[in-house]
Amino acid sequence: MTVAIRSAIPFRTWPIVAAGMLVAIAVGAALVGRLAGIGTVAVPVSPPVQAVELVFSDHRDGSIRVADAADSRLVLTVPSGEGGFMRGVMRGLARDRKMRGLGPDLPFRLERRENGMLILLDPATGREIALGSFGPTNLEAFSQLLPTKDGST
Incomplete structure (x- = not known):
């Protein structure tokens, strides 16, 4: 006998994929900013x-x-x-x-x-x-x- 369990709430994958893409974009932007010096503040060395x-x-x-x-x-x-x-x-x-x-x-x-x-x-x-x-x-x-x-x- 096979029992099929079906969820009452349908599972959608697009919110998970969208959240993953958002995290990847944020990490990528932070990495590019860090490496390129965009958005960073540097105090010039004064003698x-x-x-x-x-x-x-x-x-x-x-x-x-x-x-x-x-x-x-x-x-x-x-x-x-x-x-x-x-x-x-x-x-x-x-x-x-x-x-x-x-x-x-x-x-x-x-x-x-x-x-x-x-x-x-x-x-x-x-x-x-x-x-x-x-x-x-x-x-x-x-x-x-x-x-x-x-x-x-």
């Missing part, structure tokens, strides 16, 4: 106009001391409980170095670019942080580390 190499060190009293790598001159001392943004950025960069088995002895490079951007670079790992992305107050925390026109910081 540095001012730079300083800095060494950051933690101390037992909870302070952070920032020294110029060229002459070991103290640039700034951030007291314990202050400078949360600077502490967070430097903690993240230090963690990245530690995960790669690198020590804290190499200096970081702080650059002001021709387009006005302030960039913190870690030459040991190749990481770059655009500090202006975090707002003017946080930008000021690092811009005070750059020497002024008279040579002081």
Whole structure:
């Protein structure tokens, strides 16, 4: 005995084919856009106009001391409980170095670019942080580390 089971709802294949074609077209358009650079935003690389190499060190009293790598001159001392943004950025960069088995002895490079951007670079790992992305107050925390026109910081 053969039993025929028939669905009460007729199955149509065209919606599935149409959905598949829509997905394929979307993926194809994204691929073409990515490879051709259509619809992407690129910030042109701007040369540095001012730079300083800095060494950051933690101390037992909870302070952070920032020294110029060229002459070991103290640039700034951030007291314990202050400078949360600077502490967070430097903690993240230090963690990245530690995960790669690198020590804290190499200096970081702080650059002001021709387009006005302030960039913190870690030459040991190749990481770059655009500090202006975090707002003017946080930008000021690092811009005070750059020497002024008279040579002081």
